[in-house]
Amino acid sequence: MITLRTPPRLVPPTAAVRVSFLTGEQADCVASGFDTEWLGPASEDFDGYVASCRGVRRRWDVPFSTYWYVAGEHYLGTLVIRHELTPSLLVDGGNIGYHVTPAWRRQGHATRMLAAGLTEARRLGLTRALLTCDPTNEASQKVILANGGQPDETLGNELRYWMDLRSGRG
Structure with a gap:
């Protein structure tokens, strides 16, 4: 396990984490069974x-808006904030989505990244946020609950959680 010299923080995407981003995203795609083709063009013109x-x-x-969770030259994951919801996003997707790359999982990073993401969502003017996750993803459920998520009805195949952003927590 790598020891981080600086605390992780949520930042706009940055070229400073090129190697760890490409490595981490490739590992995440392979672990999740997703296509890695997009990584070729991304690596050829990373600044672009x-x-x-x-x-x-x-x-x-x-x-x-997209944010990366980074510590120095280490890319740990991505968080996306959707500023609005459509009927489809009310069922699957919600306002905030996130992932931590495999090498950094099970270390509390997702919980801290989501907390930072909720702060950004407040800054963007959201007063509440919907998060959804697969019912089999216990780790994500724990992350959402640890950040004050309140369970809501299940629609489609996703569990839904609301976060009241007016209170300053969750």
């Missing part, structure tokens, strides 16, 4: 890839 990830962009028919 980073630039394309920064700022408010649009996907899922809503504006969203």
Whole structure:
């Protein structure tokens, strides 16, 4: 296990973590069974890839912002905040999605990353946030509950949790 010299923090995507980002995302894609083809173009023009990830962009028919959780030159994971919800995102996806790369899992990083993400969501003007997760993903359920998530009804195949962002916690 690598000892981090600086505490992790949530930042806009940065070229400073090129090697660990590409390594971590490849490991995550392989572990999750996702396609790794996108990593080739990202590695060929990493500065361009980073630039394309920064700022408010649009996907899922809503504006969203991407943040990376980093400690020095180490990339630990990604957090996405969707600024609005569509009927589809109310069932699957919610306002906030996150993942920690395999090498950094089970060390409390997801809990701290989500806490930092809730602060960013408040800064963006959200007063409540919906998070969803697969019913078999006990780790994510614990992360959401540790950050004050309140269970809601299950729609589709996802568990749903609401976070009241007005209180300053969860």
